[in-house]
Amino acid sequence: MDLEVKGIAAAPRSQTQSFSGRKKPLQQGWTSKPWAIQNPCLPVVPPLDLGSLVDSDDEDDFSHIPLSTAHIHSDPPNLSSALDWVIPCQRAYTQQHLSELEQDIIPEDLPAPTGKYKLKYQQYKTEMEEGYKQYSQRNAEKAKSNITHQLSLRNKIDDKCVQWEEAVTADLTTLDRKALLQQRYADNPHHAQHSTRKSNAETVAAEKKKQTVAEQVMIDHLCRAVISDPEQNLTTEKKEGVCILPDSNIAPLRCRKRTLHETKIRTHSTLTENMLSHKVQFDGRIISRNGRDACRELVGFFFLHDQSLTIYEYRQFGKNRTNVLPFIQKKIYSHQRGRRKGKQYQLGDFYIGANLTFLSSDHPRLPKSIKENTLLILRITNIDQIALDSLRTDSVEHEDDITRQEADDSLVFKAIQDELKGQLHKRGVRILTGLGKYFRQLDKEGNGLLDKADFKQALKVFHLEVSEKDFESSWLILNDNGSGRVDYGDFRRAIIGEMNEYRKSFVRKAFMKLDFNKTGSVPIIDIRKCYCAKKHPQVISGHSTEEEIKLSFLETLQGACSKSEEVSYGEFEDYYEGISIGVVDDEDFVTILRTPWGI
Template sequence: MDLEVKGVAASPVSQIQPFSGRKKPLQQGWTSKSWTIQNPCLPVVPRLDLGSLIDSDDEDKFSNIPLSTAHIHFNPPKSSSALHWITLHQKPSSHHHLSELEEDIIPENLPETTNKYKLKYQQYKTEMKEGYKEYSQRNAEKTKSNITHQQSPRNKIDDKCVQGEEAIMDNLTTLDRKALLQQGYADNTYRAPWRTRKSEAEIVTAQKKKQTVEEQVMIDNLSRAVISDPEQNLIIEKQESAHILPDSKMASLRFKKRTLHETKIRTHSTLTENMLSYKVQFDGRIISRNGRDACRELIGFFFIHDQSLTVYEYRQFGKNRTTVLPFIQKHVYSHQHGRRKGKQYQLGDFYIGADLTFLSAAHPRLPESVTENTLLTLRITNIDQVALNSLKTDSVEHEDDITNQETNDKLVLKAIQDVLKEQLCNRGVRILTGFGKYLQQMDKEGNGLLDKADLKQALKVFHLEVSENDFESAWLVLNSNDSGKVDYGEFKRAIIGEMNEYRKAFVRKAFMKLDFNKTGSIPIIDIRKCYCAKQHPQVISGHSTEEEIKSSFLETLKDACSKSDEVSYGEFEDYYEGLSIGIVDDEDFVSILRTPWGI
């Protein structure tokens, strides 16, 4: 069936000749002129008049091309082989018009451009130069701001620090600017999905650790407590004394009754699973400059039934071998430092950031590096808040005068920290690392204690301006035992402040990854191998190379070290403590640690 649409006839498929790509020979006697005479209905392309293409002030007026010779027809010839006709005769028609164009002569004496176009071109050239100049200036300012103050707009410091930013930036040294380059990682969000997955995996791993430790605690207190209870010996001796003959003590050992404790006997201290279930679980760390002790994974429990507490250490050897050992034996303990010294631990003493103090001499099984100090201080880094809230509703604890005094002490120290924060906005790394080294050098006795004059001198050397009244208030808080000396590490934490435990957890995680041999210090060569600057914004934008960013980090870190070839945990923590002062958001600080160290 033949179809005809808009005057074009459709021929059967057999009549359509596909285009083969080769030029077919023309029929005998056929010429382009004779073909044109036989087909007068075909359109003719008008000739191109190059002489009319001249510059004129009348831009909207086009030159009229005479179309007297043009014959335009919109109705193609009606034929059953229309498609065949178009395919066969399209090329000769093009050849005919090309031959006509070759006969035209292109004029060589074209007129010059008018003054109007010259003026427009000059204006365009001037605008382009000015625009490029402004663009270059903006880029230079942006690059300078990134180098001197790598901080996103949403993470700016408080208004007081911003107002004095110009004066502070004038006092920055080259070392300060190199340290501030690390803040550039806070703007990098290149691995958001990967970070989310890794955080979820870390949470699952931490829950498994806590479950393992909790099971071990229950085993130790339920199965072993009966055997190790001293009361068992007294009961057994009373039962056997009624049946033992006077001369039986002289009998041979093989005739004596040798049995384990009678586990069926119920003593006063016998525990049940229900009694042990009322507890608060918390994570802790040792406040120490020793890397091995500071990175110990400690998990503690406070039991409500007898107000006792215990702390266990989770240790991992390789990938598959783990062990759980008691670090602080289960017992009733009291505060050994501060305003609550001598008071028994209660439920209100357990919260994130709280310090638990113990006498090292009372725990002979502790590591030697811990027993070197008189006091062992544990900082609570995380706690089971659900269990804590549930137990607090059941127990009734009244606030006493000591609680009010501790609140006032915190307010006094917080006011001093706010004043010093303005002075440490961009110079935190250099001042904190140098301040720690200076205090350590002043400690001639090596016991970690300094008097009032030494601490005043240290503040004066590093231009940390603290008023006399504020200093005396801080001294009264820290020197609660009237010994005339205070721990300079505690003094530094009190007046300068500390980053929160969430940030410190990532600092310890980075240090543990770098400390391959678990020695408590990291060789500089290992830090150079592990530090990766590929994702630093300056490297991505091409303003700096990986080696430049790495060198700037190592240079500022080495300045904090007492040894040129290794970094201790305390020095590593001081570096990031100073960097943390100028960063408000916790996740930005975590990015600074995650990105270069891959944690």
């Protein structure tokens, strides 16, 4: 029955409830209860009849199968989690249908599969089995090849280990065996591309340094030579002594005094760029047991027009700040020792490995550590060979008696070195580091000079067999001043020999990387931190651990040190001098240094 209240027709009950249920959220805003709770009786969606969607083939006709009896192949969901999200008014209805889904009802009148589907199933099964078989075979072959490669690599490493252990004689001590482990770094394959790229970068940096020094030398000698010439002061004094009458065209005297020199005056020290261009540029290092002095970067110039010589030092502070300062002033110098003592330096005295000697007293601006010695000995490590060859064609030098005598002296030392090379081949580290430590103990005065008896005793202690004739011949050559005392560094280099300058450059690079404070010595704790043994062949093969290789290196190095807590440059160099004796190829020796130190 329709009712009307205050002029408004009453709607049916179902419509009124639906309208009121939708209007209330709009008036009161959002509530915590969902909208579905306010509508307890939702319309039920009728089930979908799937019988009409089957194919038209007779063998696919499943229309006679009731929908309620269809077999469900999917796994039912988690009932406990599903029921938590069901609306309370629908929970009973949902639980009823879920219980029906759980029942795995297999119809009794299910038709048997036809021959078409049996054939398809058999083909699919055969393809899957064949694919799985091929996949298993590929994996087995891949694993077998990996195992074969690993075994072959392990066998090669084991063969090298056996050969190396057989090469070590029975008379070697434990210290010798630990020292020889460092030579094993050369067994790693040489990475030519990485090494070439790194060496190219180092060459570019070195050329940039040389160019900077050459520019500074040209600036110093072209701009400052006339200013610093004493003749300019004499000329200025004469002009100032003359009474000059006032003239309106001449500037006042107070203004003319501000100029440093009269540029129109030509003096003997006046140079031109053409004169300074005829020069030979070379790199040098100081032969010293002081690590700070031995690692100085020196660049020298020999000028052909007046036979003068100058040496500059390249100094770097941090990454961006550099400075170039004169180390040896430009002047004409002479040899201070050897067969050529007192003779002026000439073009033939400049080659890689040559020694330049200077009196420390002639250079008051040298560091105190260098002034402690009477002589400053500088070794040429690299030279501009192109400029040297071009200048040699212009100047003709004749061979004299001194050159022949120097050649004879080198033959004497070469014979002794060849005789001792076999004795030092496997024991080089122990003997060289032991000799250095022994000489330092005998040097009570600290000047590095020992007498003849001390050297004989040292050869006897370390079982180095040198004939009496060879020893006397070498002593006469070394004791050229007749004082009866010789520097033990010179004696060791003459008797035993030394590695070439190419190898020593990498030894200095490694030490300079460790000695970042430039004190001349490195604490053992810093060496332990910087040394890396990950790429050692025995670590790669699993025969040794990184800690074992590191400890073997530190034990042999500490055996050469006078102080147990730090290593000086001389001790560091002695260690690698001993290793260098047993390494023939230069690149192998460079690998021994590059790999653990990362230089």
